[in-house]
Amino acid sequence: MEKFDYQNHKIIRGDSLDILSNEISDHSVDLVFADPPYNIGKSFNGHKDKWNTEEDYLNWCCQWIDKCIDKLKSNGSMYIMTSTQFMPYFDIFIRKRMTILSRLIWYYDSSGVQAKNYYGSMYEPILFCVNNPDNYTFNAQDILVEAKTGAKRKLIDYRKNPPQVYNSEKVPGNVWEFARVRYRMDEYENHPAQKPIALLQRIIKASSNVGDTILDPFAGTFTTSYAAKLLGRKSIGIELQEDYIKIGLRRLKLTDEYKGEKLQKELRTFETKKTRTQNQSLLKLLEK
Ligand SMILES: C[S@@+](CC[C@H](N)C(=O)[O-])C[C@H]1O[C@@H](n2cnc3c(N)ncnc32)[C@H](O)[C@@H]1O
Numbered sequence: 001m002e003k004f005d006y007q008n009h010k011i012i013r014g015d016s017l018d019i020l021s022n023e024i025s026d027h028s029v030d031l032v033f034a035d036p037p038y039n040i041g042k043s044f045n046g047h048k049d050k051w052n053t054e055e056d057y058l059n060w061c062c063q064w065i066d067k068c069i070d071k072l073k074s075n076g077s078m079y080i081m082t083s084t085q086f087m088p089y090f091d092i093f094i095r096k097r098m099t100i101l102s103r104l105i106w107y108y109d110s111s112g113v114q115a116k117n118y119y120g121s122m123y124e125p126i127l128f129c130v131n132n133p134d135n136y137t138f139n140a141q142d143i144l145v146e147a148k149t150g151a152k153r154k155l156i157d158y159r160k161n162p163p164q165v166y167n168s169e170k171v172p173g174n175v176w177e178f179a180r181v182r183y184r185m186d187e188y189e190n191h192p193a194q195k196p197i198a199l200l201q202r203i204i205k206a207s208s209n210v211g212d213t214i215l216d217p218f219a220g221t222f223t224t225s226y227a228a229k230l231l232g233r234k235s236i237g238i239e240l241q242e243d244y245i246k247i248g249l250r251r252l253k254l255t256d257e258y259k260g261e262k263l264q265k266e267l268r269t270f271e272t273k274k275t276r277t278q279n280q281s282l283l284k285l286l287e288k
Helices: 016-022 054-071 087-094 197-207 223-230 242-251 273-287
Strands: 002-006 009-013 029-034 072-081 099-107 123-130 175-177 213-216 234-239
Touching (some): 009 223, 009 242, 016 054, 029 054, 029 197, 054 072, 072 197, 087 099, 087 123, 213 223, 223 242
Parallel strands (some): 009 234, 029 072, 213 234
Antiparallel strands (some): 002 009, 099 123
16 A cells, blocks of 8 residues: 555555545545446456456445445535446445436547447446435536527527526536547546546536545546646545556646656657647646
């Protein structure tokens, strides 16, 4: 176990079951975002995301899900992801313990990977669950999106007296469209399952307040911690792989060095040092 504790942002290297059991106090976290391995055979830095049987995978998931729930405050929320084939099991397990308020679809265009003999995968499911449906954070005003009926079509609601133009903004529905993180995008890191910053920003803005603590037990490239920092929240990220810990330390600008190694983002095939500097300036603008 290795722990990097920078006051508002903790990065912990280790097995999440162990860390959740021994390092994080119960009822201390406002929001959990859990994006575990999906048991579909991806390689995380050489470690295959595949259990011997589906039952083994689900047994493991039930253990860490229970631990995550223990960490939440009584008014806390959890967003949880897995592959489409395992989400029904998660749903049944979690709804005995929490209230599932939304079953979200993260939809993306995956025109690069087109299935020919069946219907290709265009979405990933996310459950939005709360401990107490009568007391939870939901900052609707901070995540409003355009409501086309009012904003574009300018339709009038004649049921109102006097008739009124429809609202031009609304709370997003349960299908969210965000581009997947691609190799050429500035936020890209060398990881097979990196989630977009925009997805985490919506979740964090909606379900936490400034100063709240957000826990990610499978941090990967530390997108959750990165978005939490941008939004003035505290974060705890747990990750098994050293290479991804280095990404987290660099991405959150917590340190320049790890075990004597200077932490630098790898240049991608199309990049030169000059274009890298320009891209970093653009990212800084985003961080403001
Ligand atoms: C789906 S990825 C998370 C991606 C992350 N949300 C992001 O935006 O980069 C799952 C991560 O869990 C890590 N992992 C797998 N088993 C773990 C364990 N037992 N404890 C901690 N991390 C683990 C993997 O190394 C991988 O980086």
